[in-house]
Amino acid sequence: TPLVQIMDVYKNYGPVRALNGVSLDVFKGEVVCIIGPSGSGKSTMLRCINNLEKISRGLIKVDGEIIGYKLVDGMLHELSDKLASRQRSKIGMVFQQFNLFPHKTVIENLIEGPTHVKGTKQQKARDTAAKLLNQVGLNEKAHSYPNQLSGGQQQRVAIARALAMEPELMLFDEPTSALDPELVGEVLQVMRGLANSGHTMIVVTHEIGFAREVADRIVFMDDGMIVEEGIAKELLADP
Numbered sequence: 001t002p003l004v005q006i007m008d009v010y011k012n013y014g015p016v017r018a019l020n021g022v023s024l025d026v027f028k029g030e031v032v033c034i035i036g037p038s039g040s041g042k043s044t045m046l047r048c049i050n051n052l053e054k055i056s057r058g059l060i061k062v063d064g065e066i067i068g069y070k071l072v073d074g075m076l077h078e079l080s081d082k083l084a085s086r087q088r089s090k091i092g093m094v095f096q097q098f099n100l101f102p103h104k105t106v107i108e109n110l111i112e113g114p115t116h117v118k119g120t121k122q123q124k125a126r127d128t129a130a131k132l133l134n135q136v137g138l139n140e141k142a143h144s145y146p147n148q149l150s151g152g153q154q155q156r157v158a159i160a161r162a163l164a165m166e167p168e169l170m171l172f173d174e175p176t177s178a179l180d181p182e183l184v185g186e187v188l189q190v191m192r193g194l195a196n197s198g199h200t201m202i203v204v205t206h207e208i209g210f211a212r213e214v215a216d217r218i219v220f221m222d223d224g225m226i227v228e229e230g231i232a233k234e235l236l237a238d239p
């Protein structure tokens with residue numbers, strides 16, 4: 001069965017239909033890139049998968065669990081905050097804005113806060129954090145503050161932090177859109193590494209080159225709907 005199952009999902013904001021009947025399956029280890037114009041519902045879809053938004057209709061399952069709900073006697077009941085938060089911890093999310101805590105060092109950003117390295121033992125958490133920083137090429141920046149880092153470095157810290165909970169699924173919402181062009185490559189490089197090591201990833205991006213090269217599948221959205229879907233190499237012609 002797919003790791004992610006999005007089943008006929010609608011999301012309304014008042015009169016705005018941000019998602020208009022979206023269905024999508026994503027299998028374990030797959031990298032799916034979502035492409036589409038501004039306002040087409042890409043970000044809303046990611047936020048619904050992560051239960052940062054409540055859907056208006058339909059069902060989303062991740063790893064067999066219904067997002068935001070549990071089934072009791074055939075009826076859907078909203079999850080408690082605690083269970084919802086536990087469910088969210090299985091999903092790592094990276095935003096366009098890096099969302100680091102400005103008054104914490106890089107390593108503190110990884111081992112403290114709402115998403116943090118698994119394990120309560122301080123030393124173990126520090127070891128894991130060091131490993132993650134190594135993975136994104138930033139071990140020498142452990143004790144720097146975010147404002148001492150470039151945007152690309154900050155985004156790599158944000159990726160390391162999202163990985164800290166050992167998520168089953170990684171969501172990326174335009175992770176390079178806020179970066180100066182010369183810093184985009186280093187972030188895409190880290191994401192390419194994650195893809196190669198088997199992470200399941202859903203990536204909203206305008207980076208067509210990355211999508212063509214790294215994605216197993218491309219999904220085009222427009223007007224809250226999936227308008228086309230297929231193998232990257234077939235849908236995105238070489239430049």
Ligand code: ADP
Binds near residue numbers: 013016017043045
């Ligand atoms: P994309 O990520 O493709 O740019 P979004 O998912 O951000 O698209 O937005 C889809 C539609 O939903 C847009 O019309 C947007 O204005 C609207 N929208 C998104 N978030 C909200 C919100 N919190 N409140 C009201 N409308 C929203």
Ligand code: ADP
Binds near residue numbers: 039043044096
């Ligand atoms: P993105 O395209 O990455 O979603 P936006 O600038 O569209 O970024 O949205 C930033 C924030 O504003 C999001 O939290 C989104 O939910 C909210 N938002 C977007 N469109 C609207 C809207 N029409 N009304 C209210 N909030 C909105």
